[in-house]
Each structure stands twice: as C-alpha cells, then as structure tokens.
Amino acid sequence: MSRKRLQQLTDSLVRSAKHFNKKEVECLIKLFHTLATESRDRFAAVSLDRNMFRNILHCTFGITDDMIMDRVFRAFDKDNDSCISVVEWVEGLSIFLRGTLEEKIKYCFEVYDLNGDGYISREEMFHMLKNSLLKQPSEEDPDEGIKDLVEITLKKMDYDHDGKLSFLDFEKAVRDENLLLEAFGPCLPDIKSSMAFELKTFKETNEL
Known part of the structure; x- marks a missing residue:
C-alpha cells in the first residue's frame, strides 16, 4: 500500500473508528495487511475470510464457541460479503476492544x-x-x-x-x-487478551 493511500485510509478511519488515535489506526492497518497477505494469493482482494478471522478470535482473544465466532464475524462484516475489509477490521476492533457500554x-x-x-x-x-x-x-x-x-x-x-x-x-x-x-456466551475479549493484543499491536506507538 502506498504511503499516500495509507495516509488517506488512516485519516478516514480515525474519524469512524473513534476509539483509536492515528498511530494506532496505522498499526491496525499494517497488522491487517500482514494477516491478510499471509494467507492469500497475491492477486485476490486483500481481506480476511471467515476462517482466518475465526482463527484470530480463537487464538488471540480466546473465543471458542463456533456459533459465537460465526456471529462475531457477521457483526464485523457490515456489508455481508463474507469477508472482512480493512475498514470493517479497524471499525469493528474499535468497539470490540474499546467500545462504550x-x-x-x-x-x-x-x-x-x-x-x-x-x-x-x-x-x-x-x-x-x-x-x-x-x-x-x-x-x-x-x-x-x-x-x-x-x-x-x-x-x-x-x-x-x-x-x-x-x-x-x-x-x-x-x-x-x-x-x-x-449473558448468552462470551463475544467480547477478556481484559487479559485485549491488553496483550494492544501491547503487541501498538508496541511501536507505546515506545514513542
């Protein structure tokens, strides 16, 4: 992704994913591209499919229930196209990690x-x-x-x-x-896993 495109995307997402600052949004965009390119052929559109996303929920956030993982995927996938775009990823995480009540x-x-x-x-x-x-x-x-x-x-x-x-x-x-x-099953990360995710993902911003 070009620097200019990253800048434009970051500026737009800082407005819509309001719980993250600019540096954090940049880190999440970079992480998204790392995760998406690890498991995609390079000609496909950059996105996270259901399995990749469920894997993140399971390994990173400790969500284990199949039905709940599927529903969380749908909650992130706002346009219902069966994959998570970079915008859906950052906006979804804004609520998932730091949302208001x-x-x-x-x-x-x-x-x-x-x-x-x-x-x-x-x-x-x-x-x-x-x-x-x-x-x-x-x-x-x-x-x-x-x-x-x-x-x-x-x-x-x-x-x-x-x-x-x-x-x-x-x-x-x-x-x-x-x-x-x-009440009907864990669909948000516990404090320990969300802190671990944030520390790791925002490591460079924390060090500034």
Whole structure:
C-alpha cells in the first residue's frame, strides 16, 4: 500500500473508528495487511475470510464457541460479503476492544440475535446457552436444565413480558446489571487478551 493511500485510509478511519488515535489506526492497518497477505494469493482482494478471522478470535482473544465466532464475524462484516475489509477490521476492533457500554450493548445484541429479526427468542437463547454450558455427566436430560435457565433469564430480562428479548429489554437489563452484557456466551475479549493484543499491536506507538 502506498504511503499516500495509507495516509488517506488512516485519516478516514480515525474519524469512524473513534476509539483509536492515528498511530494506532496505522498499526491496525499494517497488522491487517500482514494477516491478510499471509494467507492469500497475491492477486485476490486483500481481506480476511471467515476462517482466518475465526482463527484470530480463537487464538488471540480466546473465543471458542463456533456459533459465537460465526456471529462475531457477521457483526464485523457490515456489508455481508463474507469477508472482512480493512475498514470493517479497524471499525469493528474499535468497539470490540474499546467500545462504550452503549456500543457494546448494540454489538452483543447483534451477536445474540441469531436470525436478525430484532429479538432474542427462547429458541435462540436455548441454542446459545446449550453451547456455552458444560454438560454434567450425571444429568438425565441436560436440555431440561437449559430450559430452566432460559426461563430464569427471561424472568430477569424480559421487561415487557412478551416471551422474548427486544433490544430495549436487553439494554435495560444490562444497564441495571452490567454482568448480563455477555449473558448468552462470551463475544467480547477478556481484559487479559485485549491488553496483550494492544501491547503487541501498538508496541511501536507505546515506545514513542
């Protein structure tokens, strides 16, 4: 990428990915190109495909649930073209790593709303909780325990009592109790992995 193009891209991304400064945006663009060229033939458009992105989520940020990784990919992939562009990468990481509570509530809701209809239904909760809970060998029917958990969750978070969570339900529940932000499975990096990523990625800016 030419210096001029890098400059233009950086200037534009500093405005849209507002949690990073100019130097940090440059580091993220360079990292993106390193990751994308490592696994692409040189004639393809520079982007991260689903597998490459899932690998980053898994190895760098410790996200292990297949369904959640897939949903995080979709949350980053704003134009739905099945790959992550450099703009989607930097803007996505801005929220993923440093988002405000408001931004993280929107992001987590988008991840958990599996069919994109604006609600988290009983079925969606069941799927996600079933994946994220450890199965107890002694249980006769582990599904029963998950159904109970779904009901308990609805009781706590479903403010308008319509049997599903709207964005407003989810937002109110999380504002009342921040721990509910990742109620249906970890889709944000823990502090340790996000700090390690930032230290490594922004190493040169930290040394200035």
